[in-house]
Amino acid sequence: MALSAAALLTHLQAFDGRAVSMLGEIEAEFGGEAEYLNALIALAAHDQEAVSSGATWLIKAALERRQALSAAQSEALWDEIPAIRYWQAQLHICQSAAHLTFSADGAAVMDRWLTPLLHHDRPFLRAWSVDALCRIAAQHPEYGHAARDAARAAAKDSAASVRARVRQLGELLADI
Numbered sequence: 001m002a003l004s005a006a007a008l009l010t011h012l013q014a015f016d017g018r019a020v021s022m023l024g025e026i027e028a029e030f031g032g033e034a035e036y037l038n039a040l041i042a043l044a045a046h047d048q049e050a051v052s053s054g055a056t057w058l059i060k061a062a063l064e065r066r067q068a069l070s071a072a073q074s075e076a077l078w079d080e081i082p083a084i085r086y087w088q089a090q091l092h093i094c095q096s097a098a099h100l101t102f103s104a105d106g107a108a109v110m111d112r113w114l115t116p117l118l119h120h121d122r123p124f125l126r127a128w129s130v131d132a133l134c135r136i137a138a139q140h141p142e143y144g145h146a147a148r149d150a151a152r153a154a155a156k157d158s159a160a161s162v163r164a165r166v167r168q169l170g171e172l173l174a175d176i
Contacts, residue, residue, distance in 0.1 A: 005039045012043060015054040017088070023057055037062060037069065041076045044093075045083035052084060056092035063099035071103070078106040081113050087122055094128035097135040107140045118150050123159035130154045130162070134169050137176040144176040 011026045030036050040062075043055035059077075063069070069077065077100075084090055094117070102110065110132065117129035130150045137147035151173055154166045166173075 005035075005042065008036075008039050009043060009046075009051065012046075012051040012054040013048060015050045017050050017053055020057070023054055023061070026054070027058055027061060031062070037067065037073055038076070041069075041073060041080060044077065044089065045080040045085075049086045049088075052086050053088040053092070056084070056089040056096075060092045060096045063096050066099075069100065074101065074103065074106060078103070078109045081109050084113075087120070087125055090117060090120075091122075091125050091128055094125065094132040097128075097132035100135070102136055102139050104140065107136045107143060110136055111143060111146065118153070123157070123161045126154065126157060126159070127162040127165035131165055131169060134172050134176065138172055141176065147176055148173065 008026070008030055011022075011029075015022050015026075030039075037059065040055045040059050043051055044059065046052045046055065081093065084093060094114070097110070100106075114129045114133050114136075117125055118133070120126050120129070130147075133143065133150050134147045137143040151166050151169060154162050157163055157166075
């Protein structure tokens with residue numbers, strides 16, 4: 001089936017936010033299409049939570065399978081980032097940072113977007129926002145100070161998951 005943004009949107013609107021098997025079906029149906037990643041990026045900041053969360057989960061899954069974003073796709077993602085407001089979608093973007101190449105503009109956009117997430121109510125989002133900031137700093141050393149400060153603060157976080165994530169960043173932090 002040829003990809004149409006409307007069809008992808010319809011499928012994502014049916015996502016209940018929990019049944020990732022449904023996302024796997026979307027990926028199986030549309031994943032091989034040339035415009036798949038472009039369509040997902042365009043839906044990443046959708047105003048419906050299920051659409052935004054589903055689209056970002058699918059972006060993360062593609063990146064984890066070693067699909068890479070082109071420079072144009074990366075720039076399109078940076079354009080969407082400030083409007084991504086649902087915590088699950090934010091988490092997926094943070095978890096995707098290890099697979100992204102950040103332009104100078106992309107790093108700046110992400111840095112601004114990540115700053116409030118470092119203090120989010122949800123521990124996993126705090127943990128992965130620190131991770132994302134460290135990934136940016138590994139590519140753009142001017143963010144090293146901010147990444148190290150965020151990691152030091154996270155190492156004292158009340159949530160064990162946040163502290164564990166920082167420990168896992170040890171080697172990366174040593175290099176920035």
